[in-house]
Amino acid sequence: MKRKLYLETFGCQMNVLDSELVLGQLRAHGYESTEDRDRADVILYNTCSVREHAEQKVWSRLGELRPQKQQRPELVIGVIGCMAERDGVDLFRRYPHVDLLCGPGELDKLTQLVHNAVVTGSDRPRQTALMGSNTRRSATLAAAEDNLELLDLSRSINSEDDVAQAYVRITRGCNKFCSYCVVPYTRGPEVHRPPQNIIDEVKRLADVGVREVTLLGQTVNHYHFRHDDGRQTTFAQLLYDIHEAVPHLPRLRFVTSFPRDFTNEALAAMRDCPRICRYLHAPAQHGSDRILKSMNRGYTAGQYYDFVDRAREMMSDISIASDFIVGFPGETEDDFELTMEMVRRCRFKNSFIFKYSPRPGTVAIDRFVDDVSDADKRSRNNRLLAVQQEVSESINRQMIDQTVRVLVEGESKLVSRQAANTGKVELGWEKRPVALAADETQMVGRTPGDQVVVFSGPLSLKGQLVDVRINGAKNLTLFGEYCGSKSPRQTSSITAGSTIAHSV
Ligand code: SF4
Incomplete structure (x- = not known):
């Protein structure tokens, strides 16, 4: 029988991607994921140290698990990600019922750690893999980087997943050392992935129908890869290369940019490639x-x-x-x-x-x-x-009366909540009750400029790129009308002044 795994993720997109990758690895080793924490054999928290609030949630989750662990000593509880790396074995002193710690720079070892914890039973020794304790920065750095690269490459991508958006990592770690931030200490120094591996991953995602890929890095635009022959692939070149090599990907975007590193070449790539948001x-x-x-x-x-x-x-x-x-x-x-x-x-x-x-x-x-x-x-x-x-x-408000191209993320959460609580929904920017067709609900999506758009339409639009005519605006949300299949293909993106047609 497959062991059940519960994995909860806190923090940034990088953590979301890490969770997807470790979940894929653990599934390949016979675990199946569950949403029900009480029925899980293994509980993992992928944590974030950047904000106090996210940390408090993890402390509270770990506190809740004390009685469960007393009742079921065979339960495996693990903390992975930035809190594990930063607090290290001190975390065991505060939460002795935790069995396993794994830093974000060591996730390629997680499957082995989980396996060790499961097979050794309730008397298990604690399992740890922390960058601080084994100094990946030393002679083993290259091998360690290769192992992390293998983790990214191991991503399982298949057409049944039916996902419209996906993240692809292009750099790991950070060298900036902003004085308020712990990331350079928890994720380690900046490492850039080989461009061909990135291109291949984006292509595989587009091949199975992913419509928007977001390239990820703590300082994503600082990407530069030095090839063995001395050539260098810059961030600008990577954008051009992906755009050319994956013509069937409708949207490409990237986060998070570091202002000082933004070259005119990278801006020119955004300008020249119509499918880059x-x-x-x-x-x-x-x-x-x-x-x-x-x-x-x-x-x-x-x-x-x-x-x-x-x-x-x-x-x-x-x-x-x-x-x-x-x-x-x-x-x-x-x-x-x-x-x-x-x-x-x-x-x-x-x-x-x-x-x-x-x-x-x-x-x-x-x-x-x-x-x-x-x-x-x-x-x-x-x-x-x-x-x-x-x-x-x-x-x-400048967007009102314009038609925008929206990647539909799904049903608006507000509507699902309203419908669940009251059996009715209020739609649109004026909050007026609207009669919906039997197959309609309030959907939410994003423009290329990352504006949230809410409109009425069938659930079947989820994951599709559709045109919406904007008829209302608030500070965080645009409201509009679904144009249906006869809408114009050209769209207008957000501007602080004029508007230029752009086709993503
Ligand atoms: S650039 Fe971002 S991740 Fe890096 S140290 Fe500064 S705030 Fe942290």
């Missing part, structure tokens, strides 16, 4: 040079503005999103005003805004006093959010 997620983090320096971001606000100006000069319809941290140590009202100014001037499609909290394992926790009060952090968070909402709504 004109969307950049390029976190600025702050508008004050003083704070950017404390954050060790390696650029000034002026350089960030220059990057945004270059991008918009080359593609007036490009959609740019950012991240910001408010309340970083030493932040004054004047510093914060510079961030507000940046949001107004750059006209981001949206920004992910976070209140600073010192994270264990980072430089900032040792070097700086967390001296901005909670009240100031909250107030700055709310004020920045309000400015961003104004900007987002004004950008979205």
